[in-house]
Amino acid sequence: MKPRNLFLQLRRGLSFLLLLAVSLYSAATLSQESDVSVPFDIFGKTMGPIAYKVSVAHHPDSVSPTELQERVSAVLDNVNQLMSTYQPDSDVSRFNRSSSTEFQPVDPQTAAVVARAIEISKLTDGAFDITVGPAVDLWDFGPKNANFEVPTLQQTDAIKNTIGYRYLDVKLEPPAIRKHVGAVSIDLSAIAKGYAVDQVAAALDELGCKNFLVEVGGEVFTRGQRFSGGKWRIGVERPNDSAVSLSNIAEISNQAMATSGDYRNFHEIDGRRYSHTIDPQTCRPVNHTLASACVISEDCMTADALATAIMVMGRARGQQLCNELGADCLLVERESDFGEQLTEYTSSTFPLLEKAKSSQSPTIVQQILPVFIGAAVIFGLVIVSMSVGAIFAKKPITGSCGGLANQTNEDGETTCGICSKPTTDCIEKDR
Ligand code: ADP
């Protein structure tokens, strides 16, 4: 074979390999991301009026919305059945009715939640305390709903000796709880929702779902990414009495977020706000200007309990606790009980949408773009080098037999001024 033909063959081979490499890379990038599963949401109510939502972005083909809906409601019903103070036969209600100071057997799940609650009480110096039940009832935030009247000092003093997490013991093996004083009762309202979220997330993990969001009454857990790519975006409620509005958006993945506030459940008497968060020290609703606490944690049970604890601790101690635990938080203070002026405090690494933009995972378009840019640059370089040869070195542009070089006018002259003359092989081929 002539050296020139060898060169042409080589050039064709290289172009083919280049095209093949670009196509294979693009196909590989696309197939990594593309998923045949169709995203879907399921909604429902649990624990009475509490709304829940599960958004599934990617799931195995075997998982259907109907099957998932059944699984999720079974998990939530089970938590409610064990831990609600509104269910007369729940572990919690049975324990509260009993005045026995012996260990009482409970479901392993109830024991696990009580054990974590006691750990968080210790972490928060007693600000979080599930024995606040009698105070919750006295202040009319529990199931024994009555016409609210501000309790007297004697009434709050009378229940003080029944409130304190130190009056509780828990055993995991066999699962059981006990109280040191017969009148002690427990209220898991500030931790059970978060636990329920974690349980639903565990069920979705077990089913092989890779990317999803679980939300129960504002407490959230996120796994993986949104369907369109990037971390999940969660609106943080603004402490606003007239309507629910979102003030900030946080971006999280494989983390939980919970918010507690004084704006959804409170009594208003003589211009004073009595919130449903009880300070276990005073057995009274908390009395400071922290309007809401939003906490991000690895699991939702912890985030839920910490958010309530911070509502008890107030802004300064709450921020300090988050610093010590390395948990991100967004705290909102209001100037007075019903003041409109709100001030926000965020931990330095709180993933607000603006701050989090650079940490987003790239979308499919963002991933393919470099391939196209790379290919365009290579083709551009080839065209420029051909132009340089043609313009400055007056080298004719060589081409295949069917290219510009082979175009002739009616007189048989080539029409391209800067093209090479058709090779003898081409002329012979055309005959
Ligand atoms: P939400 O239910 O709006 O998410 P929380 O998670 O803060 O709010 O839970 C508030 C409930 O927790 C109250 O209604 C009460 O039953 C209970 N509770 C109140 N104060 C405390 C406290 N200091 N520690 C533990 N639980 C509390």
Ligand code: MG
């Ligand atoms: Mg909570």
